[in-house]
Structures are given as structure tokens and as C-alpha cells.
Amino acid sequence: MKMTPRRKRSDSAAAAVAAAQAVALGPIDPPAHVTLRPGDRPFWDAIVTARARDTWTQTDLATAANLARAQADIETLQAQLDAAGYLIEGKANPLAAMVETLxxxxxxxxxxxxxxxxxTVGRSEDAAKALDNERKAAADHDPLIPTLRVVGG
Structure with a gap:
């Protein structure tokens, strides 16, 4: 039988304190046995902040490093592909297949x-419902109630 510690309720005061502490600590650093290249770090930070800090295991972090490296490589290869073009002498550029694989x-x-x-966000139909609700709220807006406006945008 698997014995794991019970997680705190996400709407509890203790969970709010833990979340604030996790944010203050910043993104998790990669484990000592994992090497990230300088270009991988922005992707790493985005990946490890997508989940709660206390949910990451060492194995997850090693996998996250692979994902960060793959995303960095995609950006590098895509830039090369954009410069060279999708077709070379009438044939598909091999970089396109590499980008697809990655x-x-x-x-x-x-x-x-x-x-x-x-x-991280939820089901697409839930997001669509939220967007529909936002549009309805905007359409039902009372012009006598002030709202925030972006000036110059």
C-alpha cells in the first residue's frame, strides 16, 4: 500500500502560506546531476513554475530538464529553418523533420x-465557457459603471 503524506487543502491558510513561500524562493534549481545549458534556463524556469513546488520529485526534475533542452533546441533549429527556408533545391529541409521530432x-x-x-489551465471547453462569460459580461456592461481603460494602447 502506498503511503504518501496527505496534501494540504488548496483553500487553507497553510496552503496560502506555503504558496507565498514557494513564490519567494523562485524557480527550483536543477538537481546537481542534471546539466542545463544557458539557453535552457528560461524554459526550465517556465516548466518548474507550472506546478506547485512541493509536487516535484527528483525524477520529475530530470524529465523537466529534458523538456527544457528540447524546447531550447526547437527554438534554435526553428531560427535556422526560418533563415534557410523549408525547401532546399525543391526538397524539404531536414531541419523541418528535426523540429517536428523535437x-x-x-x-x-x-x-x-x-x-x-x-x-495547468483546465479543459478547453471550460476555457471557452469562461471566455463566453467574459464576452457576455462585456456586452452587458453598464456604461454608468466605470471600468479600467488602457490609454494609448
């Missing part, structure tokens, strides 16, 4: 780590 890897790793959109 993109598939990134999607799979995101699912494994539960840092994909459905895990």
Missing part, C-alpha cells in the same frame, strides 16, 4: 510532467 518529444514530456495546458 516538438513531438516536448508534447509527450509535457504530458508526462502534467505541465500541459489541460493540467
Amino acid at each position: 516538438s513531438r518529444r516536448a508534447v509527450a514530456l509535457s504530458r508526462v510532467l502534467h505541465v500541459h495546458a489541460q493540467a
